[in-house]
Amino acid sequence: MDFERFPVALAEWFRANARPLPWRATKDPYRILISELMLQQTQVSVVEPYYRKFIRRFPNLKAIARATESELLAAWSGLGYYRRAKSLHRLARLVTTLPRSRDELIRLPGIGAYTAGAVASIAFGENSPAIDANAHRVLCRLFAKHLTFRECEEHCRRLMQNADPGEFNQALMELGATVCTSKAPKCEACPVASFCNAGRKGSAQKFPHKTKPLKSVRFEEVCAAPVAGSRIGLRKAEGDWWNGMWAFPTVRIASGLNPLTAARKEFGSALVPMQPLIYHVTRHRVTLHPFLARRRTKNLRWFTFEQANELAMPSAHRKVLRQVSVLLRRCAKSNR
Ligand code: SF4
Structure with a gap:
């Protein structure tokens, strides 16, 4: 399969269909970091009002560094997973400006491979993959194969070579969130259906393989x-x-x-x-x-x-x- 036109088809669809979310209107690495941290384990509809309020109260890392941990936790209250806020507080007391590369970002508290890739690609245009569950699902289906996150990163690096990396990452995740969904993929309306192996074979639901949910x-x-x-x-x-x-x-x-x-x-x-x-x-x-x-x-x-x-x-x-x-x-x- 020739994937040369894949990023073009994906980008065209994204420009016409992306949800107008507040963190998409900026290249400010701080704002992108806040949105990515908030979106971990939390739905977009929940994050949106918190994000707006948080950015008004803490417009940059210096404002977070000046606050106490309790003040930051109070602003985070309701979003859950408070470890994210605690790590952010430690990060803000270490740096006032975010580094530009994935390799440097990943060394900061609370920043994993996904978040580092998202900030480096969206804010700084670095050719870095950002594989969340949505991107992972799309890539597995595209190749009709259960891929590890590391394998997805490799595919992603190749696919995004001639694209805007930040836009590519966001488009892939948006496609997974709105079209190539877990339970009901809309293959007939998919902008990359002509490149998709699982879509063509009607086997989208088989990928990625389901892991046994942990017992509650x-x-x-x-x-x-x-x-x-x-x-x-x-x-x-x-x-x-x-x-x-x-x-x-x-x-x-x-x-x-x-x-x-x-x-x-x-x-x-x-x-x-x-x-x-x-x-x-x-x-x-x-x-x-x-x-x-x-x-x-x-x-x-x-x-x-x-x-x-x-x-x-x-x-x-x-x-x-x-x-x-x-x-x-x-x-x-x-x-x-
Ligand atoms: S064709 Fe179907 S399975 Fe393939 S990426 Fe599109 S929605 Fe997903």
């Missing part, structure tokens, strides 16, 4: 939302998921244990049950049972609701905070 891990937690007057008590969380963020005192409970019984044992008997909620972190599915608590537990800092709203909190605990606020307003009304 389920467990339950109870948390206490301590209230004193118009203030609520929070703790600095520790551990892998929320380290350094503010959260309600929380404990994991043994499966089958009644949440109220478990909560009483941990937080005392003056508890009011609130609405349980479910949250997901990687392959974990957690049911959180929140309780309004009157008893003071140790190691708390007390905040007004306005102050708490500005803190870096895990989304699930922010939802609990909202429940507490509604509950207290209702109680205040009924006491009038």
Whole structure:
């Protein structure tokens, strides 16, 4: 198969069909980096409003370096995967200007092969592949073969030789996100169908080979939302998921244990049950049972609701905070 015209067909389609996303209107390496970090594990529709707000608050790396880690985490709040924000903070304290090459970018905290390739190609025009899951899927189907990410990079380098590397990478990913989708590839409307082996053979769904999904891990937690007057008590969380963020005192409970019984044992008997909620972190599915608590537990800092709203909190605990606020307003009304 002759792929000479492949980048041309791809670029023409991309120019006419690309979604007008805010990070596509810039060559600023900082803005491209922020968008790429936010887009890891997170959908475009979720990222867009966060990206706009974040760029207004932190227009460059210097602004991030001046902020505390807590301030940065608060701005990242709701996007999840907070390790990205922590690495970004470390990066901003190391450099004020991003290096131009993939090899230098990849040495910075939180930047992997994909992100380095995306920034180097889009902002600086370097001939660097950026293989995300979408690009990987398109390339596997194009060659009707299950390829490793490393093999995809090699194919990509060859295919993009006479193209604008940044546009090529973005076009390949956009094609995977909107046309060559995982479950329903639109081969009849595909701009590169004439180059595609799997498309021609009707075997697109066979590629890439499916890896067995990791089994989801389920467990339950109870948390206490301590209230004193118009203030609520929070703790600095520790551990892998929320380290350094503010959260309600929380404990994991043994499966089958009644949440109220478990909560009483941990937080005392003056508890009011609130609405349980479910949250997901990687392959974990957690049911959180929140309780309004009157008893003071140790190691708390007390905040007004306005102050708490500005803190870096895990989304699930922010939802609990909202429940507490509604509950207290209702109680205040009924006491009038
Ligand atoms: S022809 Fe089908 S399988 Fe091939 S790239 Fe296009 S949408 Fe994907």
